[in-house]
Amino acid sequence: MSTRIREYDAMAPGSRRLTWLLRLSLVGTVFTALVMLVGAWTRLVDAGLGCPDWPGCYGQLVVPGSDNASLAYPDSPLEPVKAWVEMVHRYIASLLGLLVIGIVLLGRQSRRDSGYPWKLSLALLGVIILQGAFGAFTVTLRLWPQVVTLHLLGGLSVLSLFLWLHLRLKRYASGGDGSPRRxxxxxxxxxxxxxxxxxxxxxxxxxxxxxxxxxxxxxxxxxxxxxxxxxxxxxxxxxxxxxxxxxxxxxxxxxxxxxxxxxxxxxxxxxxxxxxxxxxxxxxxxxxxxxxxxxxxxxxxxxxxxxxxxxxxxxxxxxxxxxxxxxxxxxxxxxxxxxxxxNSVPNKHGLPQGISHEAIQG
Structure with a gap:
């Protein structure tokens, strides 16, 4: 079996790794929408400064009691409900970042495969890191409108990249290799x-x-x-x-x-x-x-x-x-x-053009 065929066999449409990449990219799209809605809720209930610091809340990873909060930030009285709304948003946003890291690590072996969206995966990782920075600046710059607006656009960018990655992975799995329109x-x-x-x-x-x-x-x-x-x-x-x-x-x-x-x-x-x-x-x-x-x-x-x-x-x-x-x-x-x-239609076996079912078997 040639090297090219062995490399493809490792990422065949039915392989576990590709299946997980397809699932995670779809989950990431839905989860990003959830994170954005929670972020919107946080903003609408005026909880964006529920925690005066970042990434913790009054210096801790969970919302502290009033006494500890007043000792850490005496000029920022604790409002427990708003603080928890803000921290829940941070928790689920962190999970989204871990999901992106998982997708990058899972697809690393296929980064040289023709048609695999490796650069798109890296772009998604870069944007999610930048989005985390905007989240920090939203708090440290006290809801500066420029940063809040960029934070919203960053969320929409992550959503779009996740969806585009999922579509690209589906195309890769089906074997489509035609040149797209400009x-x-x-x-x-x-x-x-x-x-x-x-x-x-x-x-x-x-x-x-x-x-x-x-x-x-x-x-x-x-x-x-x-x-x-x-x-x-x-x-x-x-x-x-x-x-x-x-x-x-x-x-x-x-x-x-x-x-x-x-x-x-x-x-x-x-x-x-x-x-x-x-x-x-x-x-x-x-x-x-x-x-x-x-x-x-x-x-x-x-x-x-x-x-x-x-x-x-x-x-x-x-x-x-x-x-x-x-x-x-x-x-x-x-x-x-x-x-x-x-040439965007895969062959009858669902494999990329130029790789036959017989070649995969033997």
């Missing part, structure tokens, strides 16, 4: 506007601007309210002592919220254009229809948040909608990327 302008524009809108959503929540525009479709009973663009998007502001509940004045917050609404409208137009561009594709139609459906639901949830004065459960649902929108667009792009890629 991204077109339409897909690139949709991705760019979506990332911008997600970043604006993070900027809205980190500056507590969710209710800066009251009413819909007008903002504070005006189609063009009073705004302060220079202050609303002053990205080089200094780190303050504490950004809990925000520091910007009303007109600056109105600017942030109003911009979020405008870009949401632009995103809808871009996504509709994508649907019209590929309306003839029977394969893509259900995927793009799902993208539009999720977008419409997300827009409705955003409007409801304003009209109902930002109830906690609905704000959390808005975060879930943002994740689902990113996932649905990513799945649609994946389907387009490999829809008609040449």
């Amino acid at each position: 991204p077109s302008v339409g897909w690139g524009l949709a991705a760019l506007v979506l990332v911008l809108q997600l970043a604006l959503g993070g900027w809205v929540t980190s500056n507590y601007a969710g209710l800066a525009c009251q009413g819909f479709p007008t903002c504070n009973s005006e189609w063009l309210p009073a705004m302060d663009w220079s202050e609303g998007f002053h990205l080089t502001q200094t780190v303050g002592p504490n950004y809990l509940h925000g520091k910007l004045h009303a007109e600056a917050r109105t600017t942030i919220h109003f911009t979020h609404r405008l870009v949401a409208l632009v995103l809808g137009v871009v996504l509709l254009g994508l649907v019209l561009r590929y309306r003839q594709s029977r394969v893509l139609r259900p995927y793009l229809a799902s993208v539009l459906l999720v977008y419409a639901a997300q827009a409705a949830i955003g409007i409801a948040n304003v009209l109902l004065w930002l109830p906690l459960w609905l704000a959390l649902l808005h975060t879930a909608g943002a994740m689902l929108l990113a996932i649905s667009l990513l799945l649609a792009f994946w389907r387009w990327r490999y829809e008609e890629a040449p």
